[in-house]
Amino acid sequence: MPLGPLRPSPLVEQATDHLREQITGGTWPVGTRLPSETALAASLGIGRSTVREALRALAGAGLVRARQGAGVFVIASEPEEDWATRLRRAAVTDVYEVRIGIEVEAARLAARRRTGDDIAALGAALAGRRAASDADDAAFVDADIALHAAVVAAAHNPVLSALFTEFVPTLRRGLIDMLELLDLRADDPDHGDHDHASLVDAVARGDGDAASSTLREELERTLARLASV
Structure with missing residues (x-):
């Protein structure tokens, strides 16, 4: 599923859902390094701060993890159940x-x-x-x-x-x-x-x-x- 500009509604929720779809749909398999915040912001048509919040939400769901100096990596294909x-x-x-x-x-x-x-x-x-x-x-x-x-x-x-x-x-x-x-x-x-x-x-x-x-x-x-x- 290609990335594309998002509508101006709750942008963090939209960005989180869009990025989650890339992970759960297999576009970004486990072990994949995600594009940079700058690249994601440009692809989605949103600010870097919004991307950052979306990545935090994905990390909270157990889907991604940041590695200092290396980037953000996919660590699971399905979110953890709360x-x-x-x-x-x-x-x-x-x-x-x-x-x-x-x-x-x-x-x-x-x-x-x-x-x-x-x-x-x-x-x-x-x-x-x-x-x-x-x-x-x-x-x-x-x-x-x-x-x-x-x-x-x-x-x-x-x-x-x-x-x-x-x-x-x-x-x-x-x-x-x-x-x-x-x-x-x-x-x-x-x-x-x-x-x-x-x-x-x-x-x-x-x-x-x-x-x-x-x-x-x-x-x-x-x-x-x-x-x-």
């Missing part, structure tokens, strides 16, 4: 196993660190989950995840919160599929209410052992159901 992409491709059961480890510890920390505002947020989230019992499966799952997110937030650990947030899209799809395929809410629209009420109560009381064990049992039951879907 964490979010890997999670999207992962089986929901694999993600759920990791979720158990994260949330069980978060529940224990939440019971120790919860504030008055956290307790109020947990109560509101539990009420929201109950209110969603009349809603469709997607809305119910969203309300359920919001309650779990409130527990994680009460742990006041930004790393745990960030990890949980990364898992949410995969978890959401898996839980909706589970509810629809197993029809778990047909006779129990507020499926799992007792477990979640017990969790909120344990966190509010500051009982870390009860909070973590209650959540572990609930999540492990759900994992078993997901594995059967």
